[in-house]
Amino acid sequence: MRALVLLIFLVASASATFFQDCGSVGSNVEVNVEGCDVPPCILERGQTIDVNIKFTASRSSQTLTVDAGANIGGIQVPWPGVDTNGCLYTACPFAAGSRVDWTMPVDILREYPAISTIVTFRLVDGNGDFQACAVLPATIV
Template sequence: MQRSLLILLGIAACAVATPFQDCGSKGTVVAFEVEGCSAPPCILQRGHSYLVTIQYTSSVDTDTLTLGASASIGGFEVPWPGVDTDACKQLEGTENPCPIEKGTAVDWQFPAEVLSEYPRIQTTATFKLIDSNRDYQFCAKVPAMIV
């Protein structure tokens, strides 16, 4: 019975994940979800916000966690405007705040705002969580279309 429940929970977790290309995650047991996106390209409506969920197990002790969020436009990585890069702020009040110890399961979320001023464009969005050593504990690239 318990095994069946675990299998069902595992299938459910996979069903809501957003497929992505890993771009050098040092953390393990990596999972990623963009709200409303079960298959790329993620369709992002201008003027809306989408919850981004990142789960991983830290490979190192780290005092800080920095968010890198960008989009590829014309071959250049353009930072996501208005994003607070202090990823530890989103972990305050959770079970796994900064500093993070090696082996800690981190469940991190933030709302990604797609501003009305953004152009209608097809792009690749990149999300990184960077530790104190400047290594990527998590790194994902996902095709997206801003409409």
Template sequence: MTHSAGLFLALGASLIAIASTTIVQDCGSKTTVNGVKVSGCELPPCLLKRGEDIVVEIDFENLQETTESLTAKVHGNIGGVDIPWFGVDENACNDLTVGDCPVEGNEKIYYSAHVPILSSYPAVAVIVKWQLLTQNNEDAACFLVPAQIV
């Protein structure tokens, strides 16, 4: 078992597991997250192949007040250091396939983002933290998933 997989299993408190989606750990979502899918990965650690793109999808229902915007904030934690993940559109409203901004209360939202895994990335274990932040900088959706860049 890799260190990241062991850490993930140890954290195990609030796991989200939906059929044909990826098992991830919720990290403070203020909405009802129905599922998260990282292309090609159901059970972490997810293998992220350098030079290829992945698709990250988040299915959630906004139970909060209306938010004018959604901002995507993605980091990779390598050895305890958070490193910004490049290539993700910060304006998450651009990646909504169901719903739109402003996101109203009780609105169903489906977010789908293409993410490049750059060839220049090192082959390393990483914990990916993905946040969709409201205009008030609160986590509409937040998850952690162990991955291995190969």
């Protein structure tokens, strides 16, 4: 039985995208960028990808705000077209200690330049704290 539990954990872990945490106050943060296990994530212009972030909330919150952006030439630029209302993609309000599962479709617009960048996704609670914060390299093609 123990081996089965370990196998299930390893399979579940294998499907997550490797990322760097950038100050999450929530715990057990997992990130899954569709089609990307190991960065840099290849983001094809004209496509829509799902970004999934799961975390255990450190506190209760009525709201969840999405702050997504990319570092271009050393400047953090907001991701155009990303809906900042995180509650559209998960259940709000959520309680401290609950597991939050947030998934949002993200458009990779044809207008984006073909560049390598660092992408940041922050899920911000009603107090302004990052319940989940993930940074990962990406290449837009």
